[in-house]
Amino acid sequence: MTVDGGNAPPGPADHPGTLDAWFARQAAGRGDAVAVTGPDGRLTYRELDRRANRLAHRLRSLGVGPEVPVAVRAARTTGLVTALLAVLKAGGAYLPMDPASPRERQEFMCADAGARVLVTDSATDPLAPVAHTVVTGPADDLDDLPADSPPPAGTRPANLAYVIYTSGSTGVPKGVMVEHRQVTALLTGVRDRFGFGPDDVWSMFAPAAFDVSVWEMWGALLHGGRLVLVPDDVRRSPQDFHALLARERVTVLNQTPAAFRQLVRHEEETAERGDAPARLDLRLVVFAGEALPPQTLRPWIDRHGDARPVLVNMYGITETTVHSTYRRMTEADLAPGVGSVIGEAIGGWTMRVLDARGRAAAAGTPGEIHVGGAGVARGYLGRPALTAERFVPDPDSPVPGARRYRSGDSARRTGDGDHEYLGRLDHQVKIRGHRIEPGEIENALTRHPDVRDAVVVTDRDAAGEPRLVAYWVAAPGGAPPGPTELRDHLGRGLPQYMVPAVFVALDSLPLTLNGKVDRRALPAPEEQRPDLDAEFAEPNTPTQKALADVWADLLSVDRVGLDDDFFELGGHSMLATRAAAVAGERLGVRVTLRMLFDRPTVRELAEALDATSAPRHDNSDRGDA
Template identity: 75%
Template sequence: MTADARVPGPAAAADGEPGTLHRWFAHQAALRGEAVAVTGPDGQLTYAALERDANRLAHHLRSLGVGPEVPVAVCMERTTGLVTALLAVLKAGGAYVPVDPASPAERRAFLLADAGAAVLVTDRADGPAGAAATVVTGPGGTDLSGYPATAPSDGGALPANLAYVIYTSGSTGTPKGVMVEHRQVTALLTGTRGRFGFGPDDVWSMFSSAAFDVSVWELWGALLHGGRLVVVPDDTRRSPQDFHALLHRERVTVLNQTPAAFRQLVRYEEESLERGVKPAGLALRVVVFAGEALPPETLRPWLDRLGDSCPELVNMYGITETTVHSTYRRMTAADLASPASMIGEALDGWSLRVIGPDGVEAPAGTPGELYVGGAGVARGYLGRPALTAERFLPDPDAAVPGARRYRSGDGARRSAEGGDHAYLGRLDHQVKIRGHRIEPGEIEHALARHPAVRDAVVAVDRDTAGDPRLVAYWVPVAAGAGDAADASDLREHLTRTLPAYMLPNLFVVLDRLPLTVNGKVDRRALPAPEAVRPDLATGFAAPAGPVEEALAGIWAELLAVDRVGRDDDFFELGGHSMLATRAAAVAKERLGVPVTLRMLFDRPTVRELASGLEDLLAARHDDTDEGTA
């Protein structure tokens, strides 16, 4: 499709600024009413149907007092109804606060209270408590049939009004909400249009959680350009095989992935080819990497097989505080020799500066801290004026009075050629794992609240696949107190307050934490997890029988531990969802039975999983006997 045939972006408002997100969507709905807007596990909605359903819910929200600057919590499963709810909040003039339904109840309640959410929209009868009013969507929920299908007055919501508040991990032990306005999101979409040429022929996958900022790019990137959004179910997100099948079936053209998730997809294709099975063809025209550093060498298997032109591979650096993405870097085969994650140049309307320790811009080639300015800089942290003042600083380069830039805490280096930048990692202890920004201090605070823990520190190392993982080192309150608290106990304690992506993969007991001469924790002196057998809930019991022995061998190989017992838990040994995906695939190949990711989550010990697999093997043997009788 030619560029002039693309559906236009938002109409300019009277003051010349881009319009709000919901007005931009209404413009697309008027142009493309019968086109499919969103597909999910519960069916699909056309642009006209999504506009109608969102309008009715928006009218109800207005009746509950929702208007500009009013936060509305949205806690829903990954369906078309989630998209309807997010759009409806904006149409009512409010700002949505996404709450992951899989998060612990205590954390969900905290987000509602901290955001001051007056209204909660949910599809769960047991949704988080705390809001003054609750709207339950779906069958048996709030009856919206009596409300108009036409758009309500949005109460005067302007581009400078809040669009959403997304929470990130906090070093003080509690999450912090980042406030983003409509104009920052529309600036992101208008500032990238010339680089990607998004339009109505594109199909986007919504892989990310609505509580993760990349979802903003996926959701509004699809709908505001007239494309189709495919909401990926949770089970499919966890299975590279099923996700690959979805990409093929839905003919997805725009894929957004963390580098770790993309490696799983590439590995699935490689293993299929090794078995002599050609993977189904994909319709991808662009893959956008975000959420964590992209080591160029990890792209080699893909580039060697498919080249770098179709699809295009693009690395985009960004942070929630600067509205998802801030840079653009087209990756090519020539980048494979680079040792650093190249993040490219600033998007149109954004600015990058690498600042040295003296507060002055560092010369090209000299490392420093990355400051991001321009159109994407968020309003600040909700209810945290001191932290906002510390991180959002006056921008001396901006032509607009009062403009600010964000001090990222990320190390970077500007190339001698000018606009290209290399990402050098965090300057503090913050980490990114599978796209989620994590403050180890928040996990350490939660661990310290356990009565058996005297000291704790959380660090990051890499598993056998090269992916980062969290390791919790802890010291019992007294000698022998470790008997009163083990990995299962500590993990259970953490699940009450932390989401799954913040749970350590390994728990290692130490007599004391190593300290520097200044009395600070010496993280470089922490022992490698493999040097200490992980703290397990049970003693070692050798695997019994060929199936248990095979599983124990697979786990030992993937988790890099010397031995695995029949009562050892895969996740307490250091496994996570991506290693679990790998373990299920290898077990399926070696044992010849359909091992699924769900089975491993439901039966995490060698004994439990082997029991389930032996039942499958016996059933298959019975079927074979009947067939030869």
């Protein structure tokens, strides 16, 4: 692998046109090679091409063409990849939606984007703004449609490829419009650094609605490699994910630092039990989505070294097409005092650190990151004022009319040309790789009739991972809602990763002298059991007590009752992974992540664990396989 490449912009000959045209060339040359593997089976390049062509014909008949957004909502199967490719073959732009996100949010995105067509694998959940729903799957009627490519739609590299929604500070999500040429520029811009090719096997870990999926999916398919879809339950289980990486012989892995720490912890716990972790074929691990503290890589480097797989940290933003910088991480970066280093701009991109007056910040002085070059997106869909505010003229570019993006991120340039990421300049945060505007959560909270004011901040849970904490003030005259009611209220309009782990009721929010919320004066959440709907019931059996102790330690609460829900206490998928591992070690039984998701109370989980460990005298099967 080439790991040191120049930053010269790719020339016109390097740009392969549209994404679907680039894929068609791979399909023509590698028809019998496996393109995608999922829980529902595998497709060769020829099979994927033909299935996508049939769906593209149907979409074309519904009026899909250049600049027409098409909503795609599907589980992580080969059908998802087929649908995304088909939208582009029809000439349209895909709008990916998480099937688990609230219906209200899905309908907002469709209405905001003007998506009149929905491609889905579920016929039972239509969306109001959509005029046409195309259901795909085993029972669809697409086999009667032509398997060859539809007539050219006239799509050009400057046409839209996709719209991905990100959190908005005003409480309204905003759609980022990305064109074909920005994605192809990304892949050509890193060509010399990574040497991607047909021997690579990529895991698609990110949800389709998260922009890293663009890099994973098209990085694999446009280089003739194989894409391995990671099912949702496997994504939540480091043990199962590690097994998938080994079984599928994945070579290219993309992870948020938080998710990778779970994978590293699994290897450590396996070794502590005296077992050898399964051998991996990784040649490259790319970190993205949040800050990477280099010291967290020590356990991995101690075990695997830093030569293979190569470890690369890439800073990026949805508005500048996934990745913007490249920084290879080595053992030297584990030294004390090294911050979250993000390197320099990739080929065709530019990065400037500017002060408040728009001038270059001196080396070592913090400033705002401005990203320019080939990856700058078209802007925010239907938000011209916000687009003008964030996408500003680029005086350093030789291209007339070029713009660069004001990221809102702070960094400082080091003496050797490297850059250290320092965090957000505003209150925007990243939780487990998801970019979140706390203002969107605050606005949703205050829409509850019994909530007057709210502010949302981040702190760290017992495992050291960032979490959301909501401080709120009750409206006068109403009945103050409990955490469960507030969590349910938010869950009806926000994705799960935006629901705070902790809710703190205050008489009033502290203010600064100029009347703004004084976030530094907010009290630390008390380490006590919140006021849940379930009455506290004391754990009694050894299994119940052990589970309650494990949960109390991980969730930073003083006690856990028999009927307390792990997730209502502030748990999330990564803490659940840790809870399952620690509980299993303490009890000497296998505790799976699925068991905890299916039985989230101490009572339910203890019953299941006791049943699986008890002697059997009949043929009943009450445990998890």
